[in-house]
Amino acid sequence: MKTFDYARAGSVAEAVQAGGRFIAGGTNLLDLMKLQVETPEKLVDISRLDLARIEEREDGGLTIGALVPNSDLAADPRVIEKYEVLSRALLAGASGQLRNKATTGGNLLQRTRCYYFYDTAAGCNKREPGSGCEAIGGFNRVHAILGTSDQCIATHPGDMPVAMRALDAVIVTQRGDGDKRRIPITDFYRLPGDTPHIENVLEPGELITHVELPAPPQGxxxxxxxxxxxxxxxxxxxxxxxxxxxxxxxxxxxxxxxxxxxxxxxxxxxxxxxxxxxxxxxxxxxxxxxxxxxxxxxxxxxxxxxxxxxxxxxxxxxxxx
CATH class of the missing domain: 3.30.390.50 (CO dehydrogenase flavoprotein, C-terminal domain)
Structure with missing residues (x-):
């Protein structure tokens, strides 16, 4: 792991102005840093921000703070009763210990588990644009069969985001200029195309603060x-x-x-x-x-x-x- 600067944010506004990579649970980012797949110059600790609550909405839906742990979200009685698909997806992911640390916002942003992405000696356009994709023609058992390109065939590894896609979740963010955005999850992720290293529509310094679920679906x-x-x-x-x-x-x-x-x-x-x-x-x-x-x-x-x-x-x- 390479050296980095560290700052602890006291507010959302302070976090988005700090100019670094956000870290909360760190269940994915720290692994990537240890392998030097990612080498951020600065980490901004957002783990103590007031973003760990689940609140009911007037339309019958829920607002989920970005720092709600996966284990808490899966066990919430409202989620179990009204959004069973989400609770089941969360419990299908990782281990109990990791679910206690992993957060809602971080789960949306976890990166692929492609073998070549994690191997810094291998060609990977997602990790190093222009270096090639060794998964194509290599060992690609866990890789994608839909939405691929000749630049990348990696898959998204998440469980929770799959359930949220079925539930039509909306991702709420705050930008560095103070403006907020509401991004339907349908529009949040990007296909690889010619730029597989750009995985979503977030701008530099933009922080996920909440996820909104609409009223529970029928059926x-x-x-x-x-x-x-x-x-x-x-x-x-x-x-x-x-x-x-x-x-x-x-x-x-x-x-x-x-x-x-x-x-x-x-x-x-x-x-x-x-x-x-x-x-x-x-x-x-x-x-x-x-x-x-x-x-x-x-x-x-x-x-x-x-x-x-x-x-x-x-x-x-x-x-x-």
């Missing part, structure tokens, strides 16, 4: 995660699903996927293939076809193509019975 909710072992493993494929059935037809559907792309993946065509249909094999296969339209494996991860189809269909069956 059944679940989060299903397929991984190499039962705990402390990142998703090969995951799905956050909210499905409502009325009078024998699928009335509404919200489906987001992890382990498949550079960001939590949501394709409106998948939901359109389901809404208005009678639950069953034909509708479920049509949704899977829509999801996999344009999908591409890169050798070691070809198994994800049939796997995600099976995971999606099994999830839909469970929620429509």
């Amino acid at each position: 059944k909710q679940t989060y299903r995660k397929v991984r190499d072992r039962a705990s402390y493993a990142f998703a090969l494929v995951s799905v956050a699903a909210v499905i409502a059935v009325e009078e024998g037809k699928i009335a509404s559907a919200a489906l987001a996927f992890g382990g498949l792309a550079h960001m939590p993946w949501r394709n409106p065509a998948v939901e359109a293939a389901l809404i208005g249909q009678t639950p069953g094999t034909a509708a479920f296969e049509a949704a899977a076809d829509a999801l996999l339209d344009g999908a591409k494996g890169f050798g070691s991860n070809d198994f994800k193509l049939p796997l995600v189809r099976r995971v999606l269909i099994a999830t839909l069956r469970d929620l429509t019975q």
Whole structure:
């Protein structure tokens, strides 16, 4: 780890004016610093800011502070009752010890677990633009099959953001000039394209302060995660699903996927293939076809193509019975 300056912010305004990398739980950033994948010149400690509360909104939704620990969010009775998909996703991530430290804001910003990204001797356009992508043509078992480019095939590693994508969360930030932004999670992440090192739309010095969840959705909710072992493993494929059935037809559907792309993946065509249909094999296969339209494996991860189809269909069956 290289040396760095350290400052502790006493307020949000002080934090965004401090001119450094924000750190709270540090469950991802410190690992990257130890490996010298990231070498910030200055860390700004925001862990003591008043951003660790969960509050009810007038529309029936919730406002979640950026410093709410993952364990607290997963255990909150309002989240368990009204946003089961979010609680399940949080409990599927990391270990109990890490969930006690990891924060809501930091979870949204965690970086890929691509082997080549973590290996500073390997070519990685995400870590060092222009150095190439050794995952393409290399060992890419955990890598993306959707939204890829010839510059990067890394996946987003999160569980919580997948559930928040299905719930239409809004990310609230404060800029260095004092202005606030409300960014729908749909617009927050970027695909790799020619700039895989730019992963989201945050500006330098912009701080996530809260996440807003709209009123609870109708229907059944679940989060299903397929991984190499039962705990402390990142998703090969995951799905956050909210499905409502009325009078024998699928009335509404919200489906987001992890382990498949550079960001939590949501394709409106998948939901359109389901809404208005009678639950069953034909509708479920049509949704899977829509999801996999344009999908591409890169050798070691070809198994994800049939796997995600099976995971999606099994999830839909469970929620429509």
